[in-house]
Amino acid sequence: DADVTQTPRNRITKTGKRIMLECSQTKGHDRMYWYRQDPGLGLRLIYYSFDVKDINKGEISDGYSVSRQAQAKFSLSLESAIPNQTALYFCAIMDPRGQEDTQYFGPGTRLTVL
Amino acid sequence: GQNIDQPTEMTATEGAIVQINCTYQTSGFNGLFWYQQHAGEAPTFLSYNVLDGLEEKGRFSSFLSRSKGYSYLLLKELQMKDSASYLCAVDSNYQLIWGAGTKLIIKP
Numbered sequence: 001d002a003d004v005t006q007t008p009r010n011r012i013t014k015t016g017k018r019i020m021l022e023c024s025q026t027k028g029h030d031r032m033y034w035y036r037q038d039p040g041l042g043l044r045l046i047y048y049s050f051d052v053k054d055i056n057k058g059e060i061s062d063g064y065s066v067s068r069q070a071q072a073k074f075s076l077s078l079e080s081a082i083p084n085q086t087a088l089y090f091c092a093i094m095d096p097r098g099q100e101d102t103q104y105f106g107p108g109t110r111l112t113v114l
Numbered sequence: 115g116q117n118i119d120q121p122t123e124m125t126a127t128e129g130a131i132v133q134i135n136c137t138y139q140t141s142g143f144n145g146l147f148w149y150q151q152h153a154g155e156a157p158t159f160l161s162y163n164v165l166d167g168l169e170e171k172g173r174f175s176s177f178l179s180r181s182k183g184y185s186y187l188l189l190k191e192l193q194m195k196d197s198a199s200y201l202c203a204v205d206s207n208y209q210l211i212w213g214a215g216t217k218l219i220i221k222p
Contacts, residue, residue, distance in 0.1 A: 031208075040122075040214060041214055042118065042201070042212035042213050042214045042215065043157070043201070043203075043210075043212040044212075045209060045210075048209070058209075088154075090156060090157075102147065102159050102162060103147075103159075103210060104159065105156035105157050105158070106156060107155070107156050108154075108155070108156050110154075
């Protein structure tokens with residue numbers, strides 16, 4: 001079984017709709033991240049969480065919100081989707097107790113906003 | 115500001131060697147990562163450097179010079195399956211700052 005799962009894997013929606021992307025992990029790691037990836041650009045950090053009560057904005061948090069329902073679950077919401085939020089979204093986890101702060105990624109969610 | 119630079123695209127021949135460079139300017143430095151990403155898939159971890167020098171892992175090696183803000187990923191004995199994007203990322207205060215990635219095209 002995959003360590004990090006994301007649902008849905010693909011989603012097409014319309015402008016103005018509310019969308020939730022979900023991320024779950026089985027590794028018990030504290031740190032979880034949401035990124036978006038656009039062609040020709042690097043991964044950009046949207047939000048990150050160091051534990052259930054610790055949520056932080058990343059580089060591009062405007063238009064997004066998150067919820068850390070449990071250590072294993074970190075959800076990303078688009079309250080009112082707009083076309084420039086069309087992108088590939090990745091959830092990642094990290095174990096800071098390890099020798100290196102390696103991040104491991106979920107399979108991604110491809111979101112299209114029409 | 116924080117900046118990671120790497121070439122947009124490179125082309126190499128199957129069986130050859132290719133070096134992908136990465137230069138960085140970041141406010142903090144806790145290590146440099148290289149990830150591989152096939153089209154439409156998630157990035158997967160390749161290597162980590164925190165001290166100067168060369169780290170070798172099979173066909174892949176990664177080098178770091180902290181004083182120069184420079185790293186490279188060296189791929190030997192290239193195979194067609196190595197066609198992918200290679201992402202350089204710097205751990206700056208427990209956040210990863212990502213380069214845009216280098217698309218590597220392998221020709222037979």
